[in-house]
Amino acid sequence: MATIFTKIINGEIPGTFVHQDEKCVAFLDVAPMTEGHVIVVPREEISHWIDADQDLLDHLMAVARNIGRAQKEALDCDRIGLMVVGYEVPHLHIHVLATNSMDDFDISDRAPMQTPEQLEGPAEKIRQALAKQS
Numbered sequence: 001m002a003t004i005f006t007k008i009i010n011g012e013i014p015g016t017f018v019h020q021d022e023k024c025v026a027f028l029d030v031a032p033m034t035e036g037h038v039i040v041v042p043r044e045e046i047s048h049w050i051d052a053d054q055d056l057l058d059h060l061m062a063v064a065r066n067i068g069r070a071q072k073e074a075l076d077c078d079r080i081g082l083m084v085v086g087y088e089v090p091h092l093h094i095h096v097l098a099t100n101s102m103d104d105f106d107i108s109d110r111a112p113m114q115t116p117e118q119l120e121g122p123a124e125k126i127r128q129a130l131a132k133q134s
Contacts, residue, residue: 003091005041016119018126019067023059026067026096028119031110033097036075036122040064040094047090064094070129071098075122081105 008015009025018038019026029037040063046052052060068080077098083105084094097104 003045003089005039005089005091005093006045009041009043014116016116016123018070018123018130019063021063023056024063026063028114028123029095030113030119032114032119033095033107033110034077034099034104036071036098036126038067038071038096038126040067040096042092046092048086049084049092052092060092060094064096066130066133067096067126069133070126071096073132074125074129083107 002010004013007013008027015025015027017025017027019040022043024040024042026038026040029039040060042052042056042060044056046056049057064082068082071077072080075098078100081097081099081104082094083097084092085107086092099105103109
């Protein structure tokens with residue numbers, strides 16, 4: 001059975017994308033921990049990050065770094081943080097977060113579900129900052 005991330009990638013469920021390529025996608029989390037919370041997800045369904053091949057992991061981290069740089073430019077934050085947890089969805093994903101303190105990493109303190117319209121503002125800021133990197 002396809003994961004929720006595969007359904008987002010395939011367009012069966014809406015997603016607010018900031019990056020797409022042949023290996024992965026990046027979209028805003030619908031229940032963000034911080035403004036502009038992005039999830040980087042490989043197109044291939046891999047349950048655990050240690051099962052991914054090194055080339056894919058390198059690619060995912062490069063995409064996460066570019067998104068983090070864009071978040072740093074576009075959003076008011078002290079640092080960019082990463083999390084790879086994997087309990088919520090059994091599909092490898094990297095959380096990229098604009099952070100101001102360790103409190104921002106409390107996964108139990110998420111915003112309520114956001115609408116695509118609410119996510120579009122932060123997404124557009126990130127897209128514009130990513131476009132400057134090209």
